[in-house]
Amino acid sequence: AYCPHCDGPLFKGKRVAVIGGGNSGVEAAIDLAGIVAHVTLIEYDSELRADAVLQRKLATLPNVRIVTSALTTEVHGDGEKVTGLSYKDRNADAHHDVDLEGVFVQIGLVPNTEWLHGAVALTTRGEIEVDHRGETSQPGVFAAGDVTTVPYKQIVIAMGEGSKAGLSAFDYMIRTVPAEEDVEAA
Known part of the structure; x- marks a missing residue:
């Protein structure tokens, strides 16, 4: 376990x-x-x-x-x-x-984030840096779970963080005007 x-x-x-x-x-x-x-x-x-x-x-x-x-x-x-x-x-x-x-x-696990180097901010341990909404350093990119900087790496917390990141991503998307609509409005 x-x-x-x-x-x-x-x-x-x-x-x-x-x-x-x-x-x-x-x-x-x-x-x-x-x-x-x-x-x-x-x-x-x-x-x-x-x-x-x-x-x-x-x-x-x-x-x-x-x-x-x-x-x-x-x-x-x-x-x-x-x-x-x-x-x-x-x-x-x-x-x-x-x-x-x-x-x-309980030996500590290394996050599988090598593929994200240069795409989003990572800690020296390889965790994805997220804010209180699950947003990464890249606008519109959200992360959740044990791979992030959120403390207490456990299933129930990861599930809650996933829900929060999903809601934050949805909120981001509905508030972001697609580029083609922005051009038409001008």
């Missing part, structure tokens, strides 16, 4: 892993710890990269185990559901298995 808020309740009382030790991963682990039986947070780096305040909160949760310097190598399943995962300890070169029922990927 990619959204602890959307899918977390489906794992109530179960064991899950969160892959990623940045702010998103630690926030997901904190949120899930209140729902699930146990969270194993797996971080590739030798230390978590999340803000210190989040790390302090995470450290207070009794049902969370933090594993650093770990390379997730495989997610196991029985054909219908997740049953566990394997990771490699990057320091000791040992392999470990964790029994669980769910995996939440």
Whole structure:
């Protein structure tokens, strides 16, 4: 899963892993710890990269185990559901298995916006810069969803942003006089 808020309740009382030790991963682990039986947070780096305040909160949760310097190598399943995962300890070169029922990927995703370079303004991370109406730097071009600068990359928010961008595009179109009509009026 990619959204602890959307899918977390489906794992109530179960064991899950969160892959990623940045702010998103630690926030997901904190949120899930209140729902699930146990969270194993797996971080590739030798230390978590999340803000210190989040790390302090995470450290207070009794049902969370933090594993650093770990390379997730495989997610196991029985054909219908997740049953566990394997990771490699990057320091000791040992392999470990964790029994669980769910995996939440929180490693950060790169937007697929290469084709937009030069067409609209993008952040250094490749997100499409939008205003409060979903309008990009190119007049008449609107964007919505996880690929934009809108915070909280989740399905329900992307849907709402899509609706807003669609309404904004419609408003733009009805207020923009087509060039041929503008010439005839003159």
